[in-house]
Each structure stands twice: as structure tokens, then as C-alpha cells.
Amino acid sequence: MKIEIRDLRFTYPTGLEALQGVSLVVEPGEQVAIVGQNGAGKTTLVRHFNGLLQAAAGSVLIGEWDPKKYSVAKLASRVGYVFQNPDEQLFSKDVGTEVKFGPRNLGYAKEKIDELVQRALSLTELSDKTETNPYDLSPTWRKMVALASVIAMDTPIVIFDEPTTGQDALNVARIAHVIAELRREGKTVITITHDIDFCAENFERVIAMSKGRILLDGPAREILGQEHILAQTYVDPPQLTRLGKKLGLKETVRNQVEFLEIYKNHRNK
């Protein structure tokens, strides 16, 4: 499902101009990472996709829908949103009920609900925890419950707001696996992240925001090498990209495989 944003502006009641004219198009099935300094407007932008915020000026289209004309409940069938802090979205007495809540609200048939819930639980490795109260789980697993409860809704667009915050290496790998699986299913995934290495390893397109505007937007390889522009929005290139630069490699490197490959050629010259 296509997302089209034209000259979007939003000002908070405090007078803070959080979005100062943002335009972008996300094609169906694209995987996009949004990076940028704290307060750049990343969360404000994505909250327009599912109607949590409404455009003050400019337009938003989710498929052919204008979010202003649909309720948040209705928009939830198109856009799933995993909050930065899982505690802001979990409320059920056990994991099973929590994960079932979304698809049930969307009015799917019982068999489909069961299938979606099972799939979401197994993808997030929660199948053995369905009877546990989410608040008896560690913050790590609560994050996975939040992910599962949104994935189970089977929306064409899924938004993750800083999914790797406070997660250890093992869980970051689990989250990367979930995102890869959604890509395989043809879902559009939009992820806000400060973890630039995670961004480099899992996303093909990167948008860098700064002060309510889009600073850079393009293929990860082009964007992640632009050290000086990224610095304007408090982002460092990924570790291996920086290393490649420092060693004078010609191409921008994003991950270990690329680094070793390009480094080998460089050395043999």
C-alpha cells in the first residue's frame, strides 16, 4: 500500500513547529529507516500515518485514504504502530489476550484470528508465554509482546518506533528477523531508529530528518556515507562505514560482508 505525503506541516499546541513541510512517497513493500536527532520530528511524522496526529497543512494519503476522513480505529486496519515504549500500549492480563485484541477488533473470522495470533507469537518467540501477564515479563519480552500484538493485525503497513532501544544483541537479531519476515510477505515497514548499524544492516532506504524537515532520502548506500550532512542531524555513519572511509575504501560499506569483500580488493591492488 502506497504512502504519499505532500508538504506536511504540524505545530504542537505549545507552538513548536515539529514538521515544517515534509514530502515523501513510500512504495508498497518498501523497507524504510528514519534517522535523525532527538526532536527532529520522526515520531510526529509517523503518527500522521495512523491518524494519531492530523495534518495542520499539506496532505497524507494511505493508499487512497485521507486519514482525516477515517477514524483511528479504521486506520488501524492499514497501519500497525509499535510504540517506542511498550508500556504505553500493553493492557491485557495475559500475552495471548493482548495479541488477540488487535485482529479481533478488526473483525476477522475466528480461524483467521487464530492463525494470525499463532504466527505472530511464533515469529516473536512468545509461543510458550501466552498465559503470562505482560507485566511479569522483562522489558525485553514486553517489547516482543508489543511487536506481536501489532504484527497479528496483518496490516499492509507496519511502523516501528525505535524497536531496538535497550535490547541486547540477541533480541536485536530477533527483531531484525521479524522485519525480514515482514519484507518477505511484502509488507511496508517504516522504522525509526538511532541504531545506525542496525539501520545499515536491515534497510535499503534511509531518510534522515532534522528540525522538522527531510535532510536526506535515498538508498542506504548513498545516504550513510554522507558524514557531514548526517552530522547536522546528530547521526554518525555506521561503524564499518566510518572504518571504510578511514581506510580510504572507494565504495561506501554498510556491513561486514561488504567490508571484507571491498577491503580484500583494496588491499590486493
Added chain:
Amino acid sequence: MAFINLQNVTYKYPLTKTPVLQNINLQVNEGEFIAVVGPNGAGKSTLCYTLAGFVPHFFKGEISGSVEVAGRESSKSTLDEWVRNVGLAFQNPFNQISGAKYTVFEEIAFGLENNGVPREEIKPRVEEALSLTDISDLADRSPYSLSGGQQQRVALTSILVMRPKLLVLDEPTSQMDPIGTREVFGVVRKMAEGGMTVVMVEHKMEWIAQFADRVIALQDGKILLEGKPNELLTSDLLSENGFGISRYTSTAREAKKQGLWKSEKLPVTLDEAAEGFKP
């Protein structure tokens, strides 16, 4: 004598079966900057709570062994006495913000007010703290109107303003942008140079290696390893046990297998990696 002295500390939360901390022994000198690393569920936050007195005073549960900070024993002190020496910034800044104040400035003044600091002293101290963490421009905003990373800076600042002898930070940069993260490490380093003792839970190995004096690796409630950052953070034991490691370390380890990395020592930082990979 060590500034922090933990002897055989074992702790179990109420209602849980297994202890979260098991037989922890740790000595830290005044002005030392200690980083604590470990997988989720290793006991890192519980260690922070123990140093900050929340364990056992607030959480109750069963504790054995002794916890000493600045020559005082935790079990023999009240929480009120304890917080005059120790400040803790929570993992989730949202849990820390008082909810009783309208502006960031007032939020940061809250702790000083509670400790009875005279009014004329509060204002300059808050201003100084705001500029230290570079959030003077947020002073008049509501703490709840801020982004995650900005809230995290406010949470940190509201502890720094108290000038604790021991600063305990539980993943203080988890929601911060990369350059903001580096700045926070710099501020914390400066505090340690000034004599503040720091214990900081973090996952970001590259910055730990550059800023911390010593690293403690926790796993399953026990200290698995402890040592100098560049030695400990490249240990095979860490990657084998699911600890996060820097991309420089993992890439050099793979390069070594392919004969592309010659040095015995693996890198943690950009400079170390660039040095080793230089043809």
C-alpha cells in the same frame, strides 16, 4: 578503602524463585568510571537498584552480604540518608519524571527543593546543570512534551544537579541520537575526572572502550568477567555468551579467520580497527 564495596551480595525479589544477583563481589574506587554490560535479564538494573538503595529498601525481597558506599552500609541506612550520596537515572526516563512540575527547569529543581537547598542556590545550580547537558533551550518546555531522547537528557540532568558522590546510570543513552550519546559519555567522563564515582549500564561498546576505566560483564546475576575495556570487550567469552560486541571486533575476528587481520589483539574502537587494517 574502596568507595563502593559489595561483599557476597545475593538478592531475590519478593515472589521470584531464583536470586537475580548471586554472590556479587565488587570494589570501586572514588572517581572511577565503571561500565556494566550484559544481556537482558543479567541483573544489570537490579545491580543499579542495589547501589541506589532501592534494593532492598523499596523493593523489599531478601538480600544477603553487604553493600557499602562511601563508608556507609546500606542495610543500616535509611533511604533518605542514602539518596544524599547516590543518584540513579532510570532506564525509562518516563518512570522518573515527577509529574508534579510544569517545566523542565522546575523538574530539575525538584530534587534540590526536596533536599531543602536554599532557593538562591537552586537557580544557578539548575542553570549550570542545564548547560552541562546542553538542554538550556528546553528549560521552559513541559517534560512530557519532549521526545524520548530529550526526556532522557532531562532525567540525567535532574540527577547531575544533585551532585551525588555516586552516579548510577541505567542505559542513559538508549533513546539518544548517536552524537548525543557520545556527548553524554563525555559529560559523564568529566564528572568522573572531577571525583564523582560512576556506574553506568550500557550496550554501546565503542564508547565504553573510549570513556570507561573498567568494565564489568554480568550474566545470570553473576560477574562473568571484569577488566580493562579493550581487553574485556574483545574476549571470545562475550560473543559466545550473547553479549553485544562492537562491529569492529566482530569484523576483525572474521577477518582474522580469513588471514586479513594480523595483530593478536582485536579492536573495539575505530582507531584501533583502522590501525590494524592499515595495509
